[in-house]
Amino acid sequence: MAPDAVAYAIGGSFAVAIGLVIGSFLDLCIDRMPEDRSVVWPGSACTSCGRPVRPYDNVPVLSWLLLRGRCRDCGAAIPARAPLVELLGGLVGLLLFHRFIPSTAELDLPHFALWAVHLGLIGCMIVAAYTDLGHRIIPNETSIYAVPFGVAGAALLAWLGVDDWLVVSPLTSIVSAAAVGAFFATVAVMARWALGHDGLGWGDVKLITMIASFVGAIPATLIIMLLASVAASVHGVVHLVATRRRAYLPLGPLLALSTLTYVLYGDAVVRGLFPGASMFFGPR
Numbered sequence: 001m002a003p004d005a006v007a008y009a010i011g012g013s014f015a016v017a018i019g020l021v022i023g024s025f026l027d028l029c030i031d032r033m034p035e036d037r038s039v040v041w042p043g044s045a046c047t048s049c050g051r052p053v054r055p056y057d058n059v060p061v062l063s064w065l066l067l068r069g070r071c072r073d074c075g076a077a078i079p080a081r082a083p084l085v086e087l088l089g090g091l092v093g094l095l096l097f098h099r100f101i102p103s104t105a106e107l108d109l110p111h112f113a114l115w116a117v118h119l120g121l122i123g124c125m126i127v128a129a130y131t132d133l134g135h136r137i138i139p140n141e142t143s144i145y146a147v148p149f150g151v152a153g154a155a156l157l158a159w160l161g162v163d164d165w166l167v168v169s170p171l172t173s174i175v176s177a178a179a180v181g182a183f184f185a186t187v188a189v190m191a192r193w194a195l196g197h198d199g200l201g202w203g204d205v206k207l208i209t210m211i212a213s214f215v216g217a218i219p220a221t222l223i224i225m226l227l228a229s230v231a232a233s234v235h236g237v238v239h240l241v242a243t244r245r246r247a248y249l250p251l252g253p254l255l256a257l258s259t260l261t262y263v264l265y266g267d268a269v270v271r272g273l274f275p276g277a278s279m280f281f282g283p284r
Contacts, residue, residue, distance in 0.1 A: 004104040011107050015097035016090045020060035023089020026123055027082045030130045033139040048076035060086040092122050099264050110160040117153035118263055121214045125256035128207055132252025138203030143210045147177050150213030165267050168216040176217035181209035204251045219270050227258035
């Protein structure tokens with residue numbers, strides 16, 4: 001195998017390994033954030049007996065398989081969600097690696113920084129999706145509290161001189177978060193006034209604001225909202241035809257899927273919807 005191929009394979013393996021570890025942390029967040037518990041202290045522990053998880057029992061996916069999905073101490077079942085979220089983290093790490101580092105020419109610090117910033121974004125979206133599905137909650141830690149990290153990521157990538165159509169300037173990050181947050185907050189208030197109930201949850205408003213801080217308002221957040229709306233419509237129609245009943249799907253999972261789609265294929269999506277939209281691609 002050529003040295004370049006070896007180096008690229010090592011880089012991809014590193015991306016998967018980091019993704020698996022982050023996936024393990026995301027599963028902890030999914031478990032604790034809806035209950036407003038710390039994700040830092042105490043460390044991983046069995047939810048049944050409370051015994052701390054030993055380091056050698058905390059290897060993503062592998063430990064769950066070796067333990068056959070059971071706690072070593074009390075034998076209680078460990079939810080299958082744990083290895084699934086860990087695998088999802090590894091898969092996202094690999095997909096983003098191929099997206100931002102398509103060849104050995106990009107095996108450098110700026111492109112790994114680009115990979116890391118967007119892995120953080122998708123990690124927040126994964127937690128938001130799971131908690132919204134399971135509890136109808138989008139934690140502030142994965143939405144409005146993550147906005148400064150979006151701005152910091154934009155500043156880091158600008159400082160490193162990263163050239164990618166997805167990159168926004170720090171100023172664009174700040175203005176986008178403020179503008180998108182204000183717009184959708186207004187929509188939420190007006191929907192509440194017109195309908196008498198929440199038409200757009202405040203958790204959704206804060207999550208959309210966070211997305212804008214990472215990828216900008218136009219066209220990114222606009223396209224992400226469009227994709228999420230289409231997905232919601234398709235789900236609603238299919239469910240109505242299949243069951244003859246209406247169904248409500250939380251917005252969080254749809255935004256997560258749409259954000260990942262935009263990060264991976266947004267240039268192709270925008271060009272397909274708006275031919276000649278090359279002005280949108282490049283640092284802003």
